[in-house]
Amino acid sequence: MNADILSCHELTKSYGGVKAVTGASFAVGAGEIVGLVGPNGAGKSTIVDLIGGEQQPDSGQVLAGGVPLAGSPSRRARRAGLARTYQYPQVAGALTARDNIIVGGLARDLSSGLALLGTAVRGVVAPGGRALREEAGHIAARLGLHRIDRLAADLTLGELRLLEVARALLQHPRIALLDEPFAGLAADGIAGLSESIRTVAAGGTAVLLVDHNVDIVASMADRMVLMAGGTVVFDGAPRDCLASAEMQAVYFGTGQVDR
Numbered sequence: 001m002n003a004d005i006l007s008c009h010e011l012t013k014s015y016g017g018v019k020a021v022t023g024a025s026f027a028v029g030a031g032e033i034v035g036l037v038g039p040n041g042a043g044k045s046t047i048v049d050l051i052g053g054e055q056q057p058d059s060g061q062v063l064a065g066g067v068p069l070a071g072s073p074s075r076r077a078r079r080a081g082l083a084r085t086y087q088y089p090q091v092a093g094a095l096t097a098r099d100n101i102i103v104g105g106l107a108r109d110l111s112s113g114l115a116l117l118g119t120a121v122r123g124v125v126a127p128g129g130r131a132l133r134e135e136a137g138h139i140a141a142r143l144g145l146h147r148i149d150r151l152a153a154d155l156t157l158g159e160l161r162l163l164e165v166a167r168a169l170l171q172h173p174r175i176a177l178l179d180e181p182f183a184g185l186a187a188d189g190i191a192g193l194s195e196s197i198r199t200v201a202a203g204g205t206a207v208l209l210v211d212h213n214v215d216i217v218a219s220m221a222d223r224m225v226l227m228a229g230g231t232v233v234f235d236g237a238p239r240d241c242l243a244s245a246e247m248q249a250v251y252f253g254t255g256q257v258d259r
C-alpha cells in the first residue's frame with residue numbers, strides 16, 4: 001500500500017440543523033483510485049467540498065501527505081497540488097474550451113480565475129505558450145473532447161464535464177477530486193474519461209472519484225467508500241463493496257435505487 005496522499009479523519013459537517021457528514025474517515029494513496037458512492041444526500045459532495053476547501057468542517061481534519069490541509073481552495077491547490085471538478089461545471093462561456101483549460105491550469109484558483117475571465121474580452125486573453133496550448137489539446141483529445149477551439153458556451157454538458165477534467169489534469173495534480181465526471185456522458189465519452197483517469201492515477205496521482213454510476217466506479221476503483229446518511233458504512237475492494245450487506249441495505253433496503 002502506498003503512502004496516503006489524502007486522508008480524511010473524523011470529518012463532521014452540519015448545515016444548520018442538517019447533519020451532512022458525521023465522523024467520516026478514509027484515505028487515498030498515491031496512484032490509487034478511490035470511488036466515493038452513496039445515494040442522494042449521502043454526503044458525498046460535502047466531503048469533496050471539505051477536502052477542496054469550499055466548506056470548513058465542524059470537526060475533524062483533512063490531511064495531505066500527513067499534513068493538515070487548511071485554508072482556501074487556491075491555497076490547497078498550491079500547497080497540496082489539489083485539483084477538482086465540480087458537479088455543475090464552472091467555466092467561462094465567453095472563452096474557448098482550450099483557453100478555459102489553460103487558464104484553469106495556470107491560475108490554480110478557480111474563483112479568481114473566473115473573476116478574471118468574466119471581464120476578459122475574448123482574444124485579449126490568450127493564455128499560455130505554445131507548449132501549454134498543445135498540452136491542453138493532447139489532454140482534451142485523449143478525453144475525447146474534440147471541439148476545444150469553440151466557445152465553452154457552445155459545448156454540451158458532457159463536453160463541459162470533460163473540459164473540467166482536462167483543466168484538472170493539466171495541473172498535474174497530486175490529488176484529483178472528480179465530482180460526478182461521468183454524468184451525462186455517452187459511451188465514447190465514458191471510455192475516454194475512464195482511460196484518462198487510469199492514466200493520471202498510474203502517474204501517481206491520488207484520485208477520489210465521486211459518481212452516481214456505481215458500476216462505472218466499481219470498474220475503475222481500487223477501493224470503494226460507501227456513504228449513507230452522512231457516514232461511511234463500507235470501505236473496501238469494489239467486489240466486496242458491491243456484495244456487501246451495506247450496499248444492499250443502502251441501495252435496495254429502502255426501496256431507493258439510485259444509480
Ligand SMILES: Nc1ncnc2c1ncn2[C@@H]1O[C@H](COP(=O)(O)OP(=O)(O)OP(=O)(O)O)[C@@H](O)[C@H]1O
Binds near residue numbers: 015016041044
Ligand atoms: N449548502 C447546504 N445547505 C443546507 N443543506 C445542505 C447543503 N449542502 C448539502 N446539504 C444537505 O446535506 C446533506 C448531504 O448533501 P450532499 O450534497 O453532500 O450529498 P450527496 O451525497 O453529494 O448528494 P447528491 O448525490 O444528491 O449530490 C443533504 O441532506 C443535503 O440536503
